[in-house]
Amino acid sequence: MASAAATAAVRPSRPDSLAYHDTLSFDREQYPSTYHRRLSPPVLIRNATILTATGLEIEHGAILLQDGRIQAVGTDVAAPPNAIIVDGTGKFVTPGLIDTHSHLGVYAAPGTFGEDNGNEATSPNTAQVWAEHSFWPQDPQLPLAQAGGVTTIQVLPGSANLIGGRSVTMHVVPGRTAQDMKFPGAPYGVKMACGENPRRVYGSRGGPSTRMGNMAGYRSAFIAAERYRRRWDAWNRNRTGDPPERDLQLETLADVLRGRILVQNHCYRADEMAQMMDLAREFGFHIRSFHHAVEAYKIADLLARDSVAVSVWADWWGFKMEAFDGLEQNAALVSRAGGRVVIHSDDEHGIQRLNQEAAKAMWSGRRAGIAITRNEALRWVTANPAWVIGLDSLIGTLEPGKHADVVVWNGDPFSVYARAERVYVDGALMYDRNDPATWWRTDFELGNVPAAGHDR
Amino acid sequence: MTVISHRAGTRSSVQTRRRAVVVSWRLAVIVAIALCACAPVRLCAQQVIAIVGGRVLPVSGPAIENGTVLIRDSLIVAVGAGIAIPDGAIRIDARGKIVTPGFINACSQIGLVEVPNGTSTQEMGVRDDVAASFDVAEGINPASIVIPVTRIAGITTAVIAPVGRFLAGRSVFADLTGGTIEQMIVRDPVAMHVTLDESSREAGEGSRAGTLERLRRLLTDARAYAARRPLYERRQMRDLSAPQADLEALQPVLAGRLPLVITANRVFDIRNALRIAREFSLRIVLSGAAEGWEMADEIARAGVPVLVEPLQNIPSFNRLGARYENAARLAAAGVQIAIVSGAGATAEETSTAHGALLIKQEAGNAVSYGLPYDQALRAVTLAPAQIMGMGERYGSLQPGRVANVVVWSGDPFEFSTTVEHVLIRGREITLASRQTELLERYRTLPPH
Numbered sequence: 001m002a003s004a005a006a007t008a009a010v011r012p013s014r015p016d017s018l019a020y021h022d023t024l025s026f027d028r029e030q031y032p033s034t035y036h037r038r039l040s041p042p043v044l045i046r047n048a049t050i051l052t053a054t055g056l057e058i059e060h061g062a063i064l065l066q067d068g069r070i071q072a073v074g075t076d077v078a079a080p081p082n083a084i085i086v087d088g089t090g091k092f093v094t095p096g097l098i099d100t101h102s103h104l105g106v107y108a109a110p111g112t113f114g115e116d117n118g119n120e121a122t123s124p125n126t127a128q129v130w131a132e133h134s135f136w137p138q139d140p141q142l143p144l145a146q147a148g149g150v151t152t153i154q155v156l157p158g159s160a161n162l163i164g165g166r167s168v169t170m171h172v173v174p175g176r177t178a179q180d181m182k183f184p185g186a187p188y189g190v191k192m193a194c195g196e197n198p199r200r201v202y203g204s205r206g207g208p209s210t211r212m213g214n215m216a217g218y219r220s221a222f223i224a225a226e227r228y229r230r231r232w233d234a235w236n237r238n239r240t241g242d243p244p245e246r247d248l249q250l251e252t253l254a255d256v257l258r259g260r261i262l263v264q265n266h267c268y269r270a271d272e273m274a275q276m277m278d279l280a281r282e283f284g285f286h287i288r289s290f291h292h293a294v295e296a297y298k299i300a301d302l303l304a305r306d307s308v309a310v311s312v313w314a315d316w317w318g319f320k321m322e323a324f325d326g327l328e329q330n331a332a333l334v335s336r337a338g339g340r341v342v343i344h345s346d347d348e349h350g351i352q353r354l355n356q357e358a359a360k361a362m363w364s365g366r367r368a369g370i371a372i373t374r375n376e377a378l379r380w381v382t383a384n385p386a387w388v389i390g391l392d393s394l395i396g397t398l399e400p401g402k403h404a405d406v407v408v409w410n411g412d413p414f415s416v417y418a419r420a421e422r423v424y425v426d427g428a429l430m431y432d433r434n435d436p437a438t439w440w441r442t443d444f445e446l447g448n449v450p451a452a453g454h455d456r
Numbered sequence: 457m458t459v460i461s462h463r464a465g466t467r468s469s470v471q472t473r474r475r476a477v478v479v480s481w482r483l484a485v486i487v488a489i490a491l492c493a494c495a496p497v498r499l500c501a502q503q504v505i506a507i508v509g510g511r512v513l514p515v516s517g518p519a520i521e522n523g524t525v526l527i528r529d530s531l532i533v534a535v536g537a538g539i540a541i542p543d544g545a546i547r548i549d550a551r552g553k554i555v556t557p558g559f560i561n562a563c564s565q566i567g568l569v570e571v572p573n574g575t576s577t578q579e580m581g582v583r584d585d586v587a588a589s590f591d592v593a594e595g596i597n598p599a600s601i602v603i604p605v606t607r608i609a610g611i612t613t614a615v616i617a618p619v620g621r622f623l624a625g626r627s628v629f630a631d632l633t634g635g636t637i638e639q640m641i642v643r644d645p646v647a648m649h650v651t652l653d654e655s656s657r658e659a660g661e662g663s664r665a666g667t668l669e670r671l672r673r674l675l676t677d678a679r680a681y682a683a684r685r686p687l688y689e690r691r692q693m694r695d696l697s698a699p700q701a702d703l704e705a706l707q708p709v710l711a712g713r714l715p716l717v718i719t720a721n722r723v724f725d726i727r728n729a730l731r732i733a734r735e736f737s738l739r740i741v742l743s744g745a746a747e748g749w750e751m752a753d754e755i756a757r758a759g760v761p762v763l764v765e766p767l768q769n770i771p772s773f774n775r776l777g778a779r780y781e782n783a784a785r786l787a788a789a790g791v792q793i794a795i796v797s798g799a800g801a802t803a804e805e806t807s808t809a810h811g812a813l814l815i816k817q818e819a820g821n822a823v824s825y826g827l828p829y830d831q832a833l834r835a836v837t838l839a840p841a842q843i844m845g846m847g848e849r850y851g852s853l854q855p856g857r858v859a860n861v862v863v864w865s866g867d868p869f870e871f872s873t874t875v876e877h878v879l880i881r882g883r884e885i886t887l888a889s890r891q892t893e894l895l896e897r898y899r900t901l902p903p904h
Binding site: 109110111112140141144196200297298299300301302316317318319320321324325326327328329333337348349352353356359360362363367368414415416417418419444445448449450 | 570571572573574575601602750767768769770771772773776777779809810817820821823824869870871872874891894895898899901904
């Protein structure tokens, strides 16, 4: 996504080229992705139950992955002669799972000071920091998420700050650099946090120490961003004279106002979410998703009205006062009211079984008389998170033309006993539960962590 | 939420004062339980309940199709097929359902913590490194909202354990029912708890070796104290490394009557735990044992049971080899395991109260990583009871056992399964909690 100032970023140029010297930093591509999809022959998975997350479930169906994309889905799909045929008898096929709320890479294992890079807890507004600059591609938690069928994650800064910084969207594939994993073309998000965390961190450090202090903090930040945006937009119209001074913090917030950066807002309580929706109206931006949103069920109608998604847990509750009213039916109640629901993890354990968390939320709803379909629950971990991170045209469903991020499960993924058996990213097999040779092992694990399936 | 509650969370011990040695109410508990589980006399009138037609999984024996579980007052009196049902018995129709013993969480903080972050509702432990005499009982809040949430999920019984820096103190074995601690608690104390891993290094002045040495000194002093009580009372003994109350509390541990639950995760921590157990002939239980699978035969040979958390697989320097197959590998080697959620909890983790019901999901996952189903069921019923010395009264459906029984619509580990009936000490529990009240309040939103 373009930087705040640039209308169209240029490709990275060699520093010795003329084009390079004709530009200034804000015109150049910022930390561009170097991700390349793995080459693979076409793959045809056939005779499987295919859950497309579009409403269509196909018994004895087939899906063809070719050139990184989904080529065809149906009951009768012809395979090119060089295709690898995968027998899907008894298996289920879904889109790759997507987590809108991960700290993998920024709160990496083994969890020492060295890997604790998720919160720039030095000021309540650190919109200037970018999560990708903290991201460690050797986090040994990444392979565990992949083995759970997760193919795309939004990595967020932590929730210490009112405005914590930019998120980054990553393919869950091995890479030597963060750029190697960065999802090309994915829009940025900005992490904002309400409630107890900023108050706790800054209450004795100059504030904010109250929820009203939190609100004042967001408002002053966006008032400054409005001014900054006006100044840059005016300069960009004819680009003559000296450009305004570049400010990384305001650059991010100005792009929020321009609608280019998606707001990802950690917020638990219903009344507080309503305040944030009014704040968004005051400054003319849209909150893409509330995160955690433990009380979303109390304002499901307002969330649906404003098209604000919620990224929630299935059953986390009670660990602090703003999570006290957590309900297992939260997702189902919001879904029924027409809201867009995501089951997220915010956790290195939960990310390994997003399907199970969705299953819990689905069945809790059904037990309470809220008829959640399997398709709807699947969308909670596929199509809806894709929308939250602005990638719904590329991933999140099994439709021709979409990226071939696909999981083959050894049974109904809403069963506690189901395991991801094969995980494809852009059409290439990245994980095969039955073939240890495919298992991703980070540098950290060598010598420290016995290879799975092997003793020390 | 990550930063604050997980990473930068402050663990504030709440209780500052240690309890005096023994309080007389414990005797009252034992008497009360022996006589009748329910205090008001009118409730003690004979009540017979027959759970009929279900697939009964007694755990202590093979499944019984179309079985009956007959309950009189607080006890199970008969289990089997074709059992005569007395006139006047209350029938619970379990056709098409599964009937199991109530699940037991073998290591939790239920009732000790209401809201773990930012509140003063934590009673899990005291600040002292050595708190052998600390007993959680009087910190338990029988009105905790966590109790109904947990029991309507099918967990009827829990070990409620302290959380501490080193020698945390004593746990109780309690049913999740009753308005008073006397009514809840079945055995007090049921175990002593100590941590021998990364998180207790400070108690050893910065090294695991120091922590081990401190534990040795405590046990040695406790033994010396017991051998020379009169001298101790006359102050004619050398200085001992703990106050009298702690030395007293350690006596049943030294005598092998009270299990010592040792949190240890890495192979070398586990070996240290086994070594201490050998040196002092202790009856120990390992908690966590994340790398236990690497030395499963050794643990099995030592005859030491393990409280295992199957879903713990995140490598840290406290458990680099943690992996999903741990439960299955331990069980395959012959180790007796109980499945817990959040066991081995060290300072970086939160306590296990609100998540205590997750032992169902942990057990289901353990099955898909190779643990035989029957052993997984045993690991949340009979095994925890036996490990805590309560197997003669809890954890199986047999005559004479306490009537903690759950009727499930299907496989207890599956998300699709509904808990249909929960009986604790023979009384059916209303399937309601603060959460079900919130659900009903917000099921229909007012027009805006």
